[in-house]
Amino acid sequence: MSSERILASLREADACAQRLDKTGWNQHLNAARKAIDAFESNGEDVRTLRGEHLLVSAFQQRTNLDAYLHTLEEAAALIGGQSVVLPLRCPMFQGFYSAFSVVNEEPGYAARNADLLDRSEELFFQMTSGGRGTATSYRAQMAFYRGNFDQARILGLQALDEARANNQELVALCAAEILANTSKHLQDVSLWRFARESIRTCADNEAASNACRKLAQVLDCTLDLSVGLLPDAPAWLREGDFGTVPAEWGFQEVEGTVPAPIVHVALLARVQYLLYRSRRTMALSALGVMSDVYGQRSVVLDAYDGFFSANAYHYLGDVSREQTALRKGVEAVGPDGLWVIAAEFADLFGDLLYDEVARFDPTSVAEVRRIGEGYWKKLRLMREDVLVQAPGRLTNREHQVAKLAVQGKTNAEIAGTLHISVRTVRYHLENIYHKCHVSRRAQLADVLRSANMETAAWARESRS
Template structure:
C-alpha cells in the first residue's frame, strides 16, 4: 500500500528509530481504523531500521486468552539469549515462553526478565519491536510489553505498536505515546485511485473517510469509466463489506476451510488441514482459498491477506458451525493442552465439567508462569461451564484472586461478588471474605477491610492477623485490643504472640505486653511477613531503631525471594526504615521505585504510603512544593480510604515542613492536631513518631503545657524501650522543657554516639544543645555542636535545618559556610538504587533481578555512577555509602 500522505507518521517512526540508536528508547502506538495503513507503516519502519535487529509479533484473536502466546511469537528468534540473564529472570522468561518448567507466580519478575532479554537482543546495533493487532494480544503479553515500554528510556530498544482505535485499547496503552493514523487527504488519496479525476477522487475520499484499504479496493472494483467520471459511481459504493461479499461467493468447502483457518488463528497449516480432514474437506479447498487471493500459504505457515478477511469469514459463519469447527480443532491441536481446552470451551453448548476442568488446568499453568490476567479469564470461563454451584464458586474465587494479581481490580470484584452469591461452604466463605478484605486493604476502605476480616475471623489466626493489620492501618486501637483478646484462646504461635502482645500494650498492660513481644522477638523468623510483624512490635515498644532494622531486613528478603506481588507493601516499611536511619536519599529512591510498582499493581493505598514517605523526606530537606504535592496526593487517597496511618504521616510531613521553615505557630497547630485525630484520620504511630518535633514546636510557640503533655506521652510510650535511640529521644524531649537542659542534651548525644543510623537525630539534638549553650553565653562550646549539626544537615540535604545551624553558628561568632552538595544528590533515583545494592556486595546480575532491569542496564548506570561519586571500585563505593 502506498505511503503517500504519511509524512508526519513517517517522521514519528524515524524519531522512534533514532531513539533506539541513541539509547533513549521509546514506545509509540499507532491507532486507527481497520485499513488505515498501520501495518504498512510498521513494515516501512522495519525496513528503515536496518542494521538494527527487528522482532515482530501479530496478535491473533483465537490466541487472546493464551498467556504469553504473543510474547512467544515476538521473542522466539532471541529466546536463546535468556541463558545470559540472572538466574531468576532466566527461569521466569523460559517458563513464560514454554521452554522450561516454571513455578514463578510473579508477573513483575517475568516482565523484568523480558525487558532484560530485549536489552540483550539489542546488542550491538539496537532493537526495534514491531507489534501489530495489539488489540488481540493475550493480556500477559500485553502487560509484559507495556511494563518494558515504560522502562526503555536508557535502552537501545524501541517499540512500535499498531492497534485498532477503541476506548479499551487507548486505556490499555495509556502509559505509551499514541499517534492517531487518520484517513488520507484528497491529494494523497488520488494516488491510490489511478485514472480518477480530482472530483471523483475527492468524492470517493469523502465517502470512505480517506481509508487507504477502502480506496485500494475501490480502485480494483470500479471501472475506468467510473473512475474518470464518464460513468456514474455505483450507489451504494461496494466498500461496506467487500471481503464478506468475496467470501460469500466462494464454494461451501472453501468457506469452511477458511473458517477453520480463522478459528485456528496461528496459521499452522498442519492443524488446519487435520481439522479440515475431520470435517470432510480436502486440501483442494485450501488451494482454492489461496487462488482467490484471500490467504497465502508459505510452507507450514498460513496467513490472511488482511485481518478484515478473517473477520468477514468469522462473521459470515453461524454459531453452530463455529462450534463444530472448534470441536474439530480441539482434536487437531494434538498435545497442546491449553489450545485444546479453549477450543473445547468454544465448542461447548452448555455446562460441562470435563471442559471446565481442562480450562481450569490451563489457567493454573498460566498462573504458574505469571500470566494472572489470562488465568483469570480462563477461570472465569471455567466457572461459567461448571455445573455444580460449589465448584463454580471455588473457580470464581480463584478467578477473582488471579484478576487481582493480574492488575484487573474491577474484574476481580465482579467475580468475587459472584462467588459470594454461590458459596455455601464455611471455609470457602472465610476465604472469600479474606480475599475481599485484601482488596479493600490494598486499594479501598481500610476500615471496611478491618470489619470484613473481624467478622469472618472466628478462631482463624490468619484472619485475625489480617484484622490486626487492617486496624494498624486505620489506627483503631479498640479493634487491635479485641483481636488480641480473641487470639488468647488460640494455640501458641509466633503470630498469636504478636497479636496478644501488641494488644496488651495498647490496652495499658505494658508489663505483660512487653514480656510477650520480647519473647517472640528473640526468634522473629526470616521471612518478610514475620520480619514486618517484628518491626511493628518494635514500634509499639518505642524502639524506632529496632523497628527500622527489621523493616530493612524484610525489604531485602522480599527482593531476594521474588515477592514482587507484595513488594510495594513491604517497601513501605523498608523506605520508612531508611528515612528513620538518616538515609534520606535512599528512602526516597525506594519509595519512588515502589510507587511505580504500586500504581502498576493497582495497590492504591500502598501508593499513598510511598507518597507520604516522599513528603516526609521533602519536608526534612525543605523542598516545599514537592512536599505539599506528595502530601496532598497521599491525603486525597488516604482520607476517603480511612488509612489513618498514611493520613498521619502526610499530615506530620506538612507540620515538619512548617517547623523546619520557621513557621512555628503553624507547625504547633498541625502537629497538635495529630494527637486528637481518631481512627482513619490519624494514628498512634504518627503521634509517637512526631513527638520530638511536637515538643519543639510547642516550646517555640510558647505553649509549655502542650509541650509537657507530649513529654509525658513519650515517657509512657517508651517506658519499656531499651534501645539507645528511644532513650535519647526521651532525654531530648525532656531537655526542651527543663531549666537544666544541657546535661539532658549531652546524655542524648552520648546515647546516639554509636548509632550509625541516628545522624539526623544526632544533628537535631546537637543543634538544640548548641542553641541552648549560645543563649547561656557558652559560645565556645556551642560552636562545636552547631558546626557538627550544620555539617550533618548539609550532608543529608536537610537545607532548612542546615541554614538554622549556620545562622546560630554565625551568631556565635563563627563564619558558617554551607557544605558542598553531597555527591549522592547528583545521582538519579535509579542510579542510587543500583549503587546502594552494589555497595551491599550484590552482583550486577542480582541487582538487575531485584530492580527489574537488565544486567546491561545496571552496567550502563554504574558507568555513570562511578565518576559522579569520584570512586573507581566497589570497595570505594561501599565505603562512601557507609556499608
C-alpha cells in the first residue's frame, strides 16, 4: 500500500467514525496501521503517517479527555504542522453537538475537563485550523449549570461567534441553546428571541448539514416545551420513532428521522413532551430506553434521568421512588456543582429536594433555593412574553387570514374574501398556528387578544 493509499484509508476511517460505523472505522484504521508498519520495516520515515493515524484514532477517546489530549499531543509532535487527512477547519467533535455531554460521563471532573479541553482545542486547531469555540461553549455550559448566568451569557455569545467563524455548526447550536436557557433565568426576552432566531435560522438553512438542521428542530421543540408550549408536536416527538436502532457505539441510523449523534437530545425532548402531556408511565418507559437500550450516559443525561423520573413518580403518587430518583439526580449534579438542573425542579419538589441536597452537601441548599425558588413563575412570565410577541411576527397576509379566522369564517369564506385558494388559506393558518404556539382558532383569539395590536378589538368580539 502506497503512502497515498494509507492516507486515503485514514480518511475513510474518519468518515466511518463520523457515521458511528465502528466496524468500518476499525477496518480502515487497522489496514492503515499494518501498511505503516510495513513501510517502517523497509526503512521509510513514517513519523507523519503515524501522527495522522493517531489523530484519526483519537476519536475513540472522545469521552476520556486525558487519553484524548495525550493522543493529540503525540499526533501533533509527529505531524509537526497541518494534517493532510482531516479536512481543513473541520469541527472538533464533528457529529457531537455538546462537548459537555461528550466529555462528562462521570461526575466530579467538569472543571478539570475544561482545562483539558482548552489544551485539546489548541492542538486540534494547530493540526486542522478548526475546533475553535468548543472549549468556550463548554465553559458557557458549565457557567450556566452552576448558576452563573451573567457569565453564561457572556461566554455563550463568545462561543456562538467563535463557532460560527470556524464552521462549528453544532457547537454554535449548543451555544444558542445555552443562551436561550440562560435567558429564562435572567428573564431577558431579547436574549431569548436572539437565541431562538439563531436556532430557527439553522433549522431552515438548506445549506447546513442534516444533523445540524435536525438538531435545531429538536432544540426548538425542547425550548418550547420548557416554557409550556408546543401544541402541535412533530411525529417523531409524539411517536418516539427516531429511525435508529441500537448499535455498538450507541445506535445507528435506519431511516434518518433523527441523526444518530443527537438521538439522546431527541429522547430527552420526548420525555419532556410526555410529561407535558401527563403521560408519566410512557415518560418512564422513554427514560428506560435512553439508558438501557441506547446506552446513553453523561452527567447531564443521568441528572435529567433522575429528575424527570422523580417528576413522573411525584404525580403517580409513588413517594419512595420519587425520593430515590431525586437522590440519583442530586448525586449526578452535586460533585460538579451543577445545581441549576436540580434547582429548576425546586418549585415541584420543595423540601423533598432540599433534603436530598442537604444530605449530599448542606452548604449547597441556599444556592439551590436562590436559583430555584420562583423559577416556574419566571417560566410563566416568559411564556406570556413569547405569546404576546408572536403575533408581531405575522406577515400582512397572515394578519388578514388570522383576523377572518377568529371571526369565525370558514377556510372557504376566507379564501373567497381574500381571493386566494383554500389550500393557501390552510398554508397560512399552519404558519400562524406555529408562530403563535396554538393549535385551534379559539386559542388564536386568546393570543391575539392579549397582544397589544390592532386586532385586539376583533379578537375580543370573536370571543363574546
